[in-house]
Amino acid sequence: MQSQFPLIPEQASNFAPTVDLLMLFIVAICAFFAVAITAAVIYFFFKFERKHQTEIGVPIHGDMRLETAWIVVPLVLSMAMFAWGAVVYVDYRHSPGDTLDIYVVGKQWMWKVQQPNGLKEINEVHLPVDRDVRLIMASEDVIHDFSVPAFRVKMDVVPGHYNTMWFRPTRAGRYRLYCSQYCGTNHAVMTGWVTVMEQGDYAAWLSGGAGAEANPLVAGEKLFGEKACITCHLSDGKGRAPSLNGVYERPVLLADGRTVTADDAYIRESILQPTAKIVAGYQPLMPSFQGQLTEEQIIALTTYIKSLQNEPPPPTGAGTAPSSGKK
Numbered sequence: 300m301q302s303q304f305p306l307i308p309e310q311a312s313n314f315a316p317t318v319d320l321l322m323l324f325i326v327a328i329c330a331f332f333a334v335a336i337t338a339a340v341i342y343f344f345f346k347f348e349r350k351h352q353t354e355i356g357v358p359i360h361g362d363m364r365l366e367t368a369w370i371v372v373p374l375v376l377s378m379a380m381f382a383w384g385a386v387v388y389v390d391y392r393h394s395p396g397d398t399l400d401i402y403v404v405g406k407q408w409m410w411k412v413q414q415p416n417g418l419k420e421i422n423e424v425h426l427p428v429d430r431d432v433r434l435i436m437a438s439e440d441v442i443h444d445f446s447v448p449a450f451r452v453k454m455d456v457v458p459g460h461y462n463t464m465w466f467r468p469t470r471a472g473r474y475r476l477y478c479s480q481y482c483g484t485n486h487a488v489m490t491g492w493v494t495v496m497e498q499g500d501y502a503a504w505l506s507g508g509a510g511a512e513a514n515p516l517v518a519g520e521k522l523f524g525e526k527a528c529i530t531c532h533l534s535d536g537k538g539r540a541p542s543l544n545g546v547y548e549r550p551v552l553l554a555d556g557r558t559v560t561a562d563d564a565y566i567r568e569s570i571l572q573p574t575a576k577i578v579a580g581y582q583p584l585m586p587s588f589q590g591q592l593t594e595e596q597i598i599a600l601t602t603y604i605k606s607l608q609n610e611p612p613p614p615t616g617a618g619t620a621p622s623s624g625k626k
Contacts, residue, residue, distance in 0.1 A: 311474055311495065312450035313467040314391060319451070321383050328376055391452070394465035398433035399426075402515075404594045405436065405443035405456040408485040410476070413598060416505055417514040422491030424476065426468050427501035433465040435563055437594050444480035447493055453479055459571075461564040468495040519603030522596055531585070536613030540585060541578055544610035552579045566601050 310316055347356075401424065404411040412420040426432055436445055438458045445464075446453035454464040478489035496504065523529055531540035546561045554577040559565055568575050570592065573585040592600075 308448040308474075309470070309472075310449070310451075311468060311470045311472060312447075312452065313469055314387070315449070315451045315469075317387050317390075321380075321387060324383070325380055328380075391464070394433045394463065395431045398431045398465055400433050400435055401426075402598045403434050403436040403445060403456070404598075405438040405440075405445070405478070405482075405489075407440050407483050408478075408489040410445070410478075410489070410491050411595075413515065413595065414505060415515075417516075417518065418505060419595075422476075424491070424493045425501060425504060426493060426495050427498040428468050428471045428495050430498065431465060431467045433463055435598075436462050436464075437567075439594055441482050442480055443478045443482050443489070446477045446479040447474055448477070449474040450493075455480060461567055463563075468493075471495045471497055515599040515602040516606050518596075519599035519601070519606075522600055523603055526588070528600075534610070534613070539581070541581060542613045543604050544607050545612040547605045547608040551576075553577060554579050554581075563601055566604055567597055570597055570600065 307319070310319065349356075400415060402413040403424075404413075410422050410424075412424050414420070414425070434445065434454070436454065436456045437460065438456045440458060442458070443456040444453055445456055447466075450466050450468070452464055452466050454462050456462060472495055474493045474495070476491045476493050478486060480486075482489065531538045532543050534542055534544050536542040547566075549561055550558050551561050551565070552558055556579075557576075559576060565576070571587060571589045573587055574583045577583050
């Protein structure tokens with residue numbers, strides 16, 4: 300039976316082998332020099348031990364070759380560690396374009412998960428094997444940290460901000476997830492399970508677990524009407540706020556001359572802090588929804604806005620981006 304706390308967790312994602320190989324390299328280098336330096340200290344201790352009380356040591360002058368060696372060798376090895384780690388990190392932070400997006404909300408002391416079709420889980424995440432997955436994460440209270448040791452991935456979950464991470468599960472099975480950032484009294488019990496399933500099994504599980512009302516697209520469209528967003532964000536771009544058609548992941552020109560990308564974080568900020576980034580050509584008319592919407596409702600609205608990505612944008616000049624805020 301496999302231990303619940305193995306010394307080295309099994310490798311169950313695309314990042315696991317590369318991270319383990321990098322760590323093995325770093326540990327091997329550190330162990331080699333620890334042993335070599337300790338052995339040298341012990342050897343020189345006995346070799347140059349004073350044999351007589353009146354014995355005086357021979358003066359020793361520096362050797363440029365030795366000085367050069369212990370500067371160059373550590374520099375080369377440390378830069379090799381840095382370069383290798385940078386390659387792994389860059390790959391880790393740049394997700395592919397066709398990921399399966401799953402929302403994760405951290406809350407004292409649980410993980411709330413929402414699948415693409417709206418199916419919700421608590422302290423459980425079901426994933427398909429051999430499929431690139433992106434987790435879009437936020438916190439409702441304090442800083443948490445989503446960590447899956449078997450995948451060799453972890454990411455801080457911060458209040459008021461979206462963080463993302465991606466990975467590709469490579470082995471079906473059931474793996475522990477943890478909060479690895481102290482978050483309060485019951486931090487130690489903020490754990491759960493990641494279940495990686497064959498793609499066919501995952502599709503069957505997903506299709507049988509959520510109704511239309513749970514679908515974030517349906518919920519987001521309904522909320523878009525209930526909060527009167529539809530009265531300003533007209534699809535033809537002639538409203539008091541710009542059209543949302545085709546805006547997701549597109550550049551947005553702001554009133555101050557800057558250009559930003561309309562990603563998940565931008566949409567969330569526009570909902571909660573509508574005056575933070577005002578779109579060029581529009582007035583800051585939208586009220587703030589800070590404290591009026593839950594993270595799940597924000598996710599639903601974001602999902603609905605994403606669904607408009609392939610809709611034809613209004614004519615040039617009619618408004619093509621989210622304004623001082625989004626609903």
